[in-house]
Amino acid sequence: MRTLYARLRGGLLAALAPVVAAALTLGGLSAWVAAGAAGGPARISVTDGRVFLPYGSVAETAAFFRITNSGDSDDVLESVxxxxxxxVMLSRTVEREGANVESMRMVxxxxxxAGRRITMEPDGLDVMLRPKRALRLGAEVPFVxxxxxxxxxxxxxxxVRPGS
Structure with a gap:
């Protein structure tokens, strides 16, 4: 009888150790989140939208935005x-190694x-588009x-005029 009691006691002690460890871990994680140390979601704002006025017979043009993420997590612009x-498509101007030539690549x-801003520019990331109708200087174009x-x-x- 005594050996059965000793085995049960040993088994209960062995099972208690992982339960206590899990409870301590859960308590620590809860305190970390409650203190705000776990971070927060991305907080995106988009400003300074510009579209270049196409010139000549060229139908395609580019749009540019300033995108700020004031949150604690990265986010990803997936489409426009x-x-x-x-x-409408995202593109990036890239320089070919050794060729001293730039080309446009769809991305x-x-x-x-998190905590950063990207500014779209003609020699970097931009939005390529082909307007349905001719654009006029000063007109507003909606984007999503x-x-x-x-x-x-x-x-x-x-x-706006290119270069402005």
């Missing part, structure tokens, strides 16, 4: 659309790091930028 454009997405975690952000871009 506009009801005033036929085709699937763009990461917006879709982010992986923050969802859709609606913004308007103003038509």
């Amino acid at each position: 659309r506009s009801p005033r454009a036929v085709d 699937e997405s763009a990461t917006v790091p 930028l879709r982010f992986r975690h923050s969802g859709e952000v609606r913004v308007t871009a103003v038509v």
Whole structure:
């Protein structure tokens, strides 16, 4: 009888150790989250929308935005659309190694790091589009930028002359 009691006691002690460890871990994680140390979601804002006025017989143009992530987590710009454009796509200007030549490359997405800002520019990341109708200087073009975690952000871009 005594050996049965000793075995049960030993088994209970062995089972108690992982339960206590799990409870301590859960308590520590709860305190970490409650203190705000676990971070927070991405907080995206999009400003300074511009669309270059196409010139000559060129139908395609580019749009540029300033995207700020004031949150604690990275987010990813996955797509852009506009009801005033036929085709809208993310692109990036890249320089070919050794060739001293730049070319445009379509990209699937763009990461917006936590606590950082990306500014779209003609020699970097931009939005290529083909407007449905001719654009006029000063006109406003609506866009919807879709982010992986923050969802859709609606913004308007103003038509400006290239270089302004």
